[in-house]
Amino acid sequence: MEKQVIKKKLEGEVVSDKMDKTVVISVVSIKTHSKYKKQYKSSKKYKAHDEKNQYKEGDVVIIEACRPLSADKRWRVIKKVK
DSSP states (O other), rough: OOOOOOEEEEEEEEEOSSSSSEEEEEEEEEOOOOTTTOEEEEEEEEEEEEEOOOOTOHHHEEEEEEESSSSSEEEEEEOOOO
């Protein structure tokens, strides 16, 4: 039997495409406060590999975890959502 590796995937918006073969993705998540039970938005930025420099600012994309590609990059852009 072959072991399947499940890779983590996130959806976010490209906020910067100024680097070569790298885009910065902002991922927004909804969290709940433990005491007050109020929901709030939290965002985190990830640097992702874009081999062909095809994704531009404002694009909504899906990124997937991968091996370390540089000091900061641990994600790879899979596809554009819209």
